[in-house]
Amino acid sequence: MPQIAGQLGDLQYYAWVFSSFLLAQTATTVVFGKLADLYGRRSVLLVSIGIFLVGSVLCGFAWSMPSLIVFRLVQGLGAGAIQPVSITVIGDLYATHERGKVQGWLASVWGVSSVIGPLAGGLIMQHLNWAWIFWINVPIGLAAAAGFYLFLRETVSTQERSVDAIGAGLFTVAIAALMVALTEAGPAGSGTAAIAALVCIAAGALFVVQERRARDPMIAFTLWARRTIAATNAVTLFSGMAVIGLTTFLPMYVQAVMGRSPLEAGFMLTAMVLGWPMAATVGARNFGRLGLRPILIFGAALLPVGAIPFVLLSPLSPPLVAGFGSLVMGFGMGFLSTAAIVLIQGSVGWAERGAATASNLFARNLGSTLGAAVLGTVLNASLARGHAGSLQQVQQLLAGHGSAAGAVASRAGLAHGLHLTFWGVLLIAGVTLALSVFVPQATKEHGAPT
Template identity: 65%
Template sequence: MSDTPTLRRPLIIAAIMAAMAMIAIEATIVSTAMPQIAAQLGDLHLYSWVFSSFLLTQTAMTVAFGKLADLYGRRPILLLGIAIFLVGSVLCGLAWSMPSLIAFRLIQGVGAGAIQPVAITVVGDLYSVEERGKVQGWLASIWGISSVIGPLAGGLIIQHASWAWVFWINVPIGLAAGLGFVAFLHEDVAHRTRKVDALGATLFAIAVAALMVALTEVGNSTFAAVAALVVALVAGTGFFVQERIADDPMMDLKLWARRSIATANAATLLSGMTIIGLTTFLPMYVQGVLGQSPLVAGFTLTAMVFGWPIGATIAARNFKRFGLRPILLFGATLLPFGAAVFLFLRAGYPPQVAAAGSVVIGFGMGFLSNAAIVIVQSAVGWNERGAATSSNIFARNLGSTLGATALGAVFNLSLASGGAGGRAVDFDSIQKLLEGTGGTITDAGTQAALAHSLHLTFWAMFIVSALTLVAALFVPVATPAAKSAPEDAPAEALPIVEA
């Protein structure tokens, strides 16, 4: 695609931005609406699965779809990903129960796993290294814009329409992106013989899904939790064996064995757990405990997502001045400072307090995530840089997947054990409380139990954020492993500034 006419490239980028906007807006719009969705569908103990199921399939399929794009071209995989994502979105809006919503979110995640990596690859195909900085700025702006539009749209939809439109709003955006790719993205694909590690991806998905089930069933069914844990261990062992013997593995274990990559990815994984905890449970706290509307709850989360690209931009401009490791450590230090704010939240506090903690965490993630990617890239030569970058994105997605489930288990266990009063809390009571947010709180005991459970969940999130800082301390000073690529080498698709 290097010969793509200059006049057509902006139109392709517009299609890419539309496709990625669907994924970016999902984080805030679904988080804003989920307390009301859970109140209507029931099965509140499965709340965190709505987030982790999406992340599970997105994480498992990212590498596989990237390799399929090498085999069959970018456009077919992008169109396939958009189609799958839109089918999942329509089905999510038609969900009749929490398990059905979770199943349809799995489908959405598969589509997202195709859209995000292949869209970034197209940018690398179209633009040289010198041109890509400006394009990356456009793509990063999507997350900032979505952080504002998402909560606003989610709050308005919940207040004035059916929650199904939280998912159906993706349909016109996805159709516009698909038409843009059909009209403007023309390829002359040179087919390459390359195996896709389908077995590795399958074993990974089974292992993570089983671990999620084990964490979810803790406190509900000991037998189910133990059985799921056994399945997770067996599938996990099989996955690592497969990755050692596969000709073209889903995860290059030798790459992960390098200290710079292993430590930076460890910090990234833990930061992903922190962020998903905030994204999943802050809207519930603001609505159920502080008694605010979904719109207000969404904007407390917006502060985090809005601060992320700003922090990433500031970090990128100061790499040469301060160095990569100090920037990483600064971002990792901001995470526990921001998470500590939620330890002091109480009923009656203004939502601005929650927003303050969110914005600090957002800035921290901007510094940490940007520095971590560059550190990982600096640890390898040019011919391994794409795989190294993918490993960092994979680590963050995996952290989000595990974090949603682990922190969800903390929340469920606290409610089941009786919360602050030592009496088990009925999930139906929590649902009624969430249905009445923004109005008069009639059940002070239920509100107190919800506040206590979420407070313990915020403590778990704070501990994970502190561990992020510990992992960052072990990251060595980044030293380039190889000189830059030759001038005639293909441009590599590297999301240096990502939110």
């Protein structure tokens, strides 16, 4: 991504390439969950894969950062269904006592694909056009769609239900306005940020009113307010903020500050995506012996430990320093995320499990969205305080152009800004740990199947 930003220009919009995708994904997670109840899992998955593939093709044809942001938004709309509906399918197929083990298997599959992804991306950047980073999704997506179409069998209920379209629209507006307010914060964009903040407050207030009057609200506030769900989702939200800070800005530091290749930057993130499924599998096998809450707290404690190496990075640091930090944070997220989803699912009866699961995925996606925006704002503010033309020189640095003197100055300014974002990641990880101690012991509500 850093090289793509260097070629397309407008580096100040860098964080929006990630935020637009996460925004659309977050806004549609709960909506697609309801649509899956109405029209069946398979139909919703096939439609969402189609939308995602259209967005992927368009991303490859992007001619500027704003166009790439718009096409990433389309991608995010399709991606909004994939994770929640897939986990819903697991809930349909497996009993409660088997879900932890199955979640570990899913994390392993995700881990393998996540290892292949960064490595493939680095190879594509070195040997092909960057557009193929997006176009490679097409054959993979078509194969997945064929699998769902041929092998997923289900009986769709004819029960009449409604989708809270007004609530979904107000929620999307509120989150989008919040993103703009965070991204434009600072002297240069203070007017835009103020207007966006007002829109966010107004849309958020209307959203609350709508949800209280809707027959089938998008978010059931009574469910979200329960202590187990509220505390676990708060931990999940902040952990999502911490991880997106790593995945968004570590590649930029490795390539532009440390002078490493895109392939080496991919290896740094590979350490995290290796640790995540490994810890998820180990944690799932020990839920019965150690308990869900201790495993969740242990995972949360690993996040600040893993974030410490990033604030100690320098241009001369060995790549193993960043790799170690990524691995530890991956372990933390593996323990934390798997324990969180099983803890929430086990705290409710069968009739509420779908909504409760969606709430946790929503919290993680919202945390990722807010994290990309907040930490992107930190980086932009740091670069804006630098010397004149710093954004243009940093852009040339990422693209591999510019004078030697300008590269040295830009690298120093970028290193300072990225260190501030890494301190932000450490702070957010510390908050995650503090919140985890408020998660109650696992409980099982009346009516939950065994």
